Amino acid sequence: MDPLVICLDVGGTFVKGTVYNNKNKPLLEGINYYPAYANKGKEEILGNFFQIIYDLYQQVTFDKKIVGALMIAFPGPFDYEEGICLIQGLSKYESLYQTNIKEELIKRFNRSQELPITSDFSISIFNDGTAFAFGEYTLQSFAQKKGIYIAIGTGCGSTFIKNGEMVRGSYGIPESGMIFDEPYKDGTIDDYLSARGLEQIIEQTLGEKASPKIVYDRAKDGEQAAVEAFNQFGQQVAEILSPYVKMFHPDEIVLGGQISKSFEFMETGIHNIFIRENIQVKIRATKDTSKAVIQGLNTLKIKKAGL
Numbered sequence: 001m002d003p004l005v006i007c008l009d010v011g012g013t014f015v016k017g018t019v020y021n022n023k024n025k026p027l028l029e030g031i032n033y034y035p036a037y038a039n040k041g042k043e044e045i046l047g048n049f050f051q052i053i054y055d056l057y058q059q060v061t062f063d064k065k066i067v068g069a070l071m072i073a074f075p076g077p078f079d080y081e082e083g084i085c086l087i088q089g090l091s092k093y094e095s096l097y098q099t100n101i102k103e104e105l106i107k108r109f110n111r112s113q114e115l116p117i118t119s120d121f122s123i124s125i126f127n128d129g130t131a132f133a134f135g136e137y138t139l140q141s142f143a144q145k146k147g148i149y150i151a152i153g154t155g156c157g158s159t160f161i162k163n164g165e166m167v168r169g170s171y172g173i174p175e176s177g178m179i180f181d182e183p184y185k186d187g188t189i190d191d192y193l194s195a196r197g198l199e200q201i202i203e204q205t206l207g208e209k210a211s212p213k214i215v216y217d218r219a220k221d222g223e224q225a226a227v228e229a230f231n232q233f234g235q236q237v238a239e240i241l242s243p244y245v246k247m248f249h250p251d252e253i254v255l256g257g258q259i260s261k262s263f264e265f266m267e268t269g270i271h272n273i274f275i276r277e278n279i280q281v282k283i284r285a286t287k288d289t290s291k292a293v294i295q296g297l298n299t300l301k302i303k304k305a306g307l
Helices: 042-059 101-111 128-139 195-206 212-220 224-248 258-276 289-305
Strands: 004-010 014-021 032-035 067-074 117-127 146-152 156-162 252-256 282-285
Touching (some): 004 042, 004 289, 014 289, 067 101, 067 128, 067 289, 128 146, 128 156, 146 258, 195 212, 195 258, 212 224, 212 258, 224 252
Parallel strands (some): 067 117, 146 252
Antiparallel strands (some): 004 014
């Protein structure tokens, strides 16, 4: 019996999931989307996670099936090794603060009569930005090259990969391997390379508060002020990344997350700053952040197993 590997990408609005076998073969068509209930209470959120896992398990059509591993991508701050959620003040998963997600889910597996697990069943939790990075790296088959992967959403996820390994503590990259908490202007990179940073530029440029989605729609309609807001945000992205690009010399930079859907309006601003800084590098937006995250979880499962 081939154990199932269930992969979950936990976001603030949706939890996305699918199932692989232990040999990296997808067992479901595409990715399933479920409401996240991120603002509910602890028990309701955890119960929802387990119900999602059970629904994915049920969709696999094998007569005999057993779960061998659960791979989860979760936004930070989070103690990924221990499995403890440390999110506060981000308007999502507040009720899970200091909760050991691994322990809580294992309890539910042990109580369930309908979701069998292997004797060596494991739960692994990774930063969603890291999972996105390894997914993009794998999908592009960049086996011996370097890449910078930036997921821009509520915050800034960032991962640097060289020769298939995450880079930490070199090329000016912090020991964590992530740059979100590094100082920038009057705060940290996370304050500027995020939806919050874009909203600040939108208010300055348009003279009003508006969501990035609304401004994106206005840019699509040809409104110049809306186009300029994204152009300025693109410049900010490039200014933040330039020092790291100069030290790391990546083969490419890939942007993911909700904000990356506006890349067509950010691209000119990014390239203008890179030209000014004498930087030549390929930069693109992901085709599908969720697909990359799920693929990344499967890649990280294989790496963890040493295959």
